Amino acid sequence: MNAASSPSPAYALAIFDFDGTLADSFPFFLRLHNELARKHGFREVAPQDVPALRAMSTRELMARSGLPAWRLPVVARDFTRRMQEADEVRLFDGAGEALHALASAGLRLALVTSNSRPNIDRVLGPELCALFGHIDCGASIFGKRSRLLRAARVLGTKPEACIYVGDATADAEAAREAGMDFGAVDWGYTTPEALALMRPARRFGQVRELLSLAG
Template identity: 45%
Template sequence: MPYSLAIFDLDGTLVDSFPWFARTVNLVADRYRFRRVQEEDVETLRHASTREILDFLEVPMWKLPLIARHMRKLKTAAAATIPLFDGVDTMLGALVANGVTLALVSSDTEANARQKLGPLAALFADFDCSASVFGKAQKFRRVLRRARLEPAQAISIGDEIRDIEAARAAGITCGAVTWGYAARPALIAHRPDVVFEHMEEIAVAVVGLQRALCPPCLPWRR
């Protein structure tokens, strides 16, 4: 069935921020005294859950808010250098044109999100940002309440294992994109409802046009 609400993650889903993160993470590691990420560690971490990543980096939970605030400040300074993925504008425009309400739930600040999205920010009806590492499910529920929709009417679209886990906890459909932070096999192992290999597949699946016309022709359906 088509969805009335699409809740997007930002980094790794709409915004290509992984190169910036890779350049920045060890500066933050030195400042907050957690384990540096070596080049050979990157692929392993792309297959790990959030808790496994924190364990690998030896980051205690009490440091997470401090690290998150610092990362947001660094991202604010670098926002102009972090691009949108190709096709985001077309995809978001197609959703809105077909009556889908857009919301953004991100661990980044709303100000950073709006700056990165630029004019596309006006397409979003709701922003619920500055989410904690494990706080997205609660934000999904808040977005649903404000939209006055049931969980079955919404789909979450993100690029990390924690996005899948949060959507499950909130009772909404979870879509996973394969071009972000987490590796495709790691996402598949957590059984998202929909897997998106290409940006243009999102609008087709969310609006439901091709699903109604040709269900067997959906290569990104699991």
């Protein structure tokens, strides 16, 4: 490589979560949470409880909610449907630019999310969606491992050459189980301190730091 050449991407494939990672959906989630709790019979959240809840792991949150695991897909579908109707969720500032820069640097991109394809299409738009070689929607919170492996397989990449970038401890668990690195973002649903306990391979304090994935 000569001095004028660009550095190679640090990974062959970067797989992104959506909510709390690319899309700023947490305010919408909080606004809707108690309405869904009353409808589906799980525990409501008081405003003063939010900081402590953000410091919990995904499994701790599920235990605290009292929502049976078998009901989770029903609630998730209700949430994504309401998001589609609300049309108020936007990307974090700089997220679109970061995705463009990573793709331009030669890094392959994929998306694995619990959200629905209509929400992904609306929030990202066709230009950003076209940057992703694979988009996998509707994953259960604790069922992303198989989706991550499928993304790697579809794009012809070994798991050890991939990183999953997310904002939840369940994302970290899925990446580890899939044999991939985990990249933790500090601006999502979970506190940086809680994510640090998962020993991520990468930490991103600000959206622009995602550019480090390009090498």
